[in-house]
Amino acid sequence: MASGPSDDIESLISTMARLPGLGPRSARRIVLHLIRKRTGQMAQLATLMSGVAESARECLTCGNVTQSDICPICQDPARATGEICVVTDVADLWALERGRAFKGRYHVLGGSLSALDEIGPEDLRIPQLITRIADENASEVILALSATIEGQTTAHYIAEALEPTGVTVTGLAQGVPIGGELDYLDDGTITAALRARRKL
């Protein structure tokens, strides 16, 4: 009888293999690496994960990942600049924060509009964005979305949806390469594109 990994190791490998960017082979390598390390790296990783699993949630206002109902950015009065930067997901928010160029607040969509995947405006917190503009008396909404077809479709939809509110809607300047995913850019490019943003 063939005898591969034990059941619990096999479960760990197959669970890890379903993570984005991984597959069975890379999951096997990672699990073996963790087993070989005598330094307890696997136990440490397990502890970190269960801590984050318990504490991490979405900010009720902006959708940022946070450990309280409202994230530190939404709680910080210095960031009530009247500018709301709309991003596709939290990885993009982190990328912009690394650039340190944006001083306002964010709105995380959690995805892009997609007829194929049946993702509509309600799935992307767009109604909540419209409510926030009034509540926070926002003067400008910056659409920091990827220069992909989905990103730009989403940007055009939001720009139209916001027209009745009278808020200024801007997009990132050229500098985001065509077809480029925001999260792949270096921090300098993202910062430059933000500074040179244009009215849509």
Add this chain to the structure above:
Amino acid sequence: MASGPSDDIESLISTMARLPGLGPRSARRIVLHLIRKRTGQMAQLATLMSGVAESARECLTCGNVTQSDICPICQDPARATGEICVVTDVADLWALERGRAFKGRYHVLGGSLSALDEIGPEDLRIPQLITRIADENASEVILALSATIEGQTTAHYIAEALEPTGVTVTGLAQGVPIGGELDYLDDGTITAALRARRKL
């Protein structure tokens, strides 16, 4: 003040980023994916990891990953065929088991000889292999090592070291492409190469 991921999320990301094949960007994607999943996948992964971290150890005989002192293959009397298949690491053992062509037992080196990395014969269980050949009255040692320079250097070293024991030493047949790492091959190729093994 810039506000990226919280401290515990940042620790989780940086720990994951050091895993083989990952980096900061892929670690961020995985962690965000796990946070977004409402199905408790992160807690499940944490539980699986801490279970494996507690139970997984090396077989005292062959170096396979196991949950007892001696692995199921070394415990199985049906696998006492007198053939010992030497592999670089446990991923290769699993690959051979998936092929179901080998009915004997294994010996896991845990690496390849490397002057640069100061990995010598004692680091690779080679003395233990010599002891096993006498203890288990082995008739054949199959060197199922990668067709890389390190793998072949290690194979030649072992073949010489085993000469005094009189055991037949074989290597995998052609079929393993030059420069090819064993663990990258499909299971059929590995099985064919094993069946056509030749005396060294």
